[in-house]
Amino acid sequence: MKPDLAVSWPAIYITGTDTGVGKTRVSCALLRSARAAGIDACGFKPVASGSRRSTAGLRNADALALQRAAGPREPYDDINPYALAPAIAPHLAAAEAGVRIQRRVLDAAHARLLRRHAWVVTEGAGGWQVPLGPRWTLADWVAGHRWPVVLVVAMRLGCINHALLSAESILARGCTLLGWVANQIPPRQARLQDNLDCLQRRMPAPLLGRLGPDATRLDDGLRAIADQLRLIRRP
DSSP, rough: OOOTTOOOOOOEEEESSTTTSSHHHHHHHHHHHHHHHHEEEEOOOOOOOOEEEETEEEHHHHHHHHHHHHHOOOOOOHHOEESSSSSSSHHHHHHHHHHOOOOHHHHHHHHHHHHOOOOEEEEEETTOOEETTEEHHHHOOOOOOOEEEEEEEEOOTTHHHHHHHHHHHHHHHOOEEEEEEEEOSSOOTTTHHHHHHHHHHSSOOOOEEEEEEEEEGGOOOOOOOHHHHHOOOOO
C-alpha cells in the first residue's frame, strides 16, 4: 500500500504508540533527510513536559533536538510554545504549573514557522490521544488541521495492539495515516520479524522505515518519507 502522493500539505505530524517510543529520533531523522533532499523543513514541539530550567528559561531536550536538526536557528518559543517542568502527562503538568494550553497559541506558533519554512514537522507528546486540557486532546488539534500522520511503533511486547488501535483512531478522526515507522528499541523484541510481518499485513498504511538501535542508520531509514516530501508540492 502506498500513501496518496496527490495530497498537498505543508505539515506532517509525528505521533507514537506510547511515550518513549522514538518520536524525537524519527522527527529529527526526517528533518535531516528532508533538508538533505533540499526541502526547507523545520521542527515543532507544541507541548513538552519534563523540561529543565536554564538561564534562558524552561527548555526541553526533545524540542532542543528538533531545533538543532532543522539547521537554521529558530526562536525556541516558536519551536516549543509550551515547555512544562513536571515529567508527567501534559494536561497534568500544565495544571500543576498553573498554565492553560490554548489552541490559538499552538496555531500561532505553527503559522509563524510555516511562514518561514516550506514544511513543518510536528512532534506530539506521548501517544495519539494525549489530553491537553479537560475537554480536548492532541488528536483533536491535529484532526482539526487534517494533517497527515506518521505513527512511530516501538517494537516491543504489546506493539501490535497499540499500533492497530492507534491507526484505527487516526483514520477515524479523518486524518491520513501516511505510514508507520518500526523502531527497534532495546532489548531486541522476541520474534521481532514475526511481529513486523504481522503489522505489515494488518496496518492500513505502509511501513516507511525500520530503525535500529544505531542512530547513524536513522537517516537511511527515513529516506522514503523525504522522497515523498520532494514529490509533493504545496498549493
